[in-house]
Amino acid sequence: MGKSATAARLPRSKGTDMATVYEAKDCMRKVKYLVLPERNRRIVEEFMTILDMKEEFDRHGVPIPNKVVMYGPPGTGKTLTAFHVAASLGIPLIVVRLDSLIHSHLGETGSNIRKIFDYAKAVPCVLFLDEFDAVARTRESGDEVKEMARAVNTLLQCLDEFGDGSIFMAATNLETELDPAIWRRFDTRMTYRLPDEKERRDYIRLLIGDFGCEEEAQAEACRLLGGCSFADIEQIVLKAKRKAIIDRKPLGRAHIGLSYEEYAPAPAVSKERA
Numbered sequence: 591m592g593k594s595a596t597a598a599r600l601p602r603s604k605g606t607d608m609a610t611v612y613e614a615k616d617c618m619r620k621v622k623y624l625v626l627p628e629r630n631r632r633i634v635e636e637f638m639t640i641l642d643m644k645e646e647f648d649r650h651g652v653p654i655p656n657k658v659v660m661y662g663p664p665g666t667g668k669t670l671t672a673f674h675v676a677a678s679l680g681i682p683l684i685v686v687r688l689d690s691l692i693h694s695h696l697g698e699t700g701s702n703i704r705k706i707f708d709y710a711k712a713v714p715c716v717l718f719l720d721e722f723d724a725v726a727r728t729r730e731s732g733d734e735v736k737e738m739a740r741a742v743n744t745l746l747q748c749l750d751e752f753g754d755g756s757i758f759m760a761a762t763n764l765e766t767e768l769d770p771a772i773w774r775r776f777d778t779r780m781t782y783r784l785p786d787e788k789e790r791r792d793y794i795r796l797l798i799g800d801f802g803c804e805e806e807a808q809a810e811a812c813r814l815l816g817g818c819s820f821a822d823i824e825q826i827v828l829k830a831k832r833k834a835i836i837d838r839k840p841l842g843r844a845h846i847g848l849s850y851e852e853y854a855p856a857p858a859v860s861k862e863r864a
């Protein structure tokens with residue numbers, strides 16, 4: 591048996607731990623709802639099924655998948671999916687702190703990458719690297735090219751040597767920046783996008799829950815929040831609920847409208863709606 595994630599010492603860089611450990615029960619608490627497009631739901635479910643049937647896959651000599659890349663716009667559920675996978679597997683989630691991983695000293699970034707992968711090999715866990723593009727930039731581009739090229743090479747080696755005792759998950763908004771060689775290492779790829787109308791409606795319904803609500807408020811929220819990310823929708827609905835509580839009234843169209851106006855979703859969203 592491997593050591594427990596909290597018992598094993600996290601590698602440190604620049605005087606701080608290089609990652610944060612979330613035990614499975616903390617992960618479960620984080621994921622209240624996860625609305626996934628049908629395709630991603632299928633991918634995640636199959637992934638879990640395969641991990642449950644590990645011995646059978648071993649018997650057939652078919653390797654199990656354990657390297658997942660998620661890409662798409664902010665606030666669409668990439669990080670949440672990592673929490674969900676760890677919670678469902680009942681293993682800890684290790685969230686790497688990118689700022690402490692990337693180092694200006696020559697060779698230090700690569701050595702940090704190796705340390706964090708060694709740690710994840712010793713302890714069954716989901717190793718999660720957010721803003722993955724920052725480490726995995728294509729070897730041709732950018733400044734500090736040589737240092738990053740070295741880091742990318744280390745990352746490639748680490749991915750190749752990563753056993754099947756743990757899961758590696760990476761997320762990025764900038765998939766075009768990823769080195770093609772790294773891209774190839776992933777056995778599971780999931781695209782994330784802004785919610786479509788049905789997903790938006792389902793999510794708003796979940797967020798409102800049993801909070802008292804005017805009949806048209808949900809439909810109004812669904813119409814008004816078109817083009818918003820899940821994260822934006824969550825913030826706007828929460829804001830509207832606060833307003834309703836202050837007013838001592840059920841959640842109404844006006845609360846949704848005002849909250850939307852005040853929250854002012856990112857310019858990209860407004861443009862998309864225009």
Ligand SMILES: Nc1ncnc2c1ncn2[C@@H]1O[C@H](COP(=O)(O)OP(=O)(O)OP(=O)(O)O)[C@@H](O)[C@H]1O
Nearest residue numbers: 623624625663664665666667668669670820821824
């Ligand atoms: N698909 C979703 N289903 C339910 N809630 C979601 C979903 N996507 C986002 N949320 C809500 O928004 C919050 C932020 O989402 P998350 O951190 O997963 O986004 P992300 O895709 O990782 O964004 P970024 O690219 O900025 O890291 C979540 O904690 C959750 O409350």
Ligand SMILES: [Mg+2]
Nearest residue numbers: 668669720761
């Ligand atoms: Mg994220």
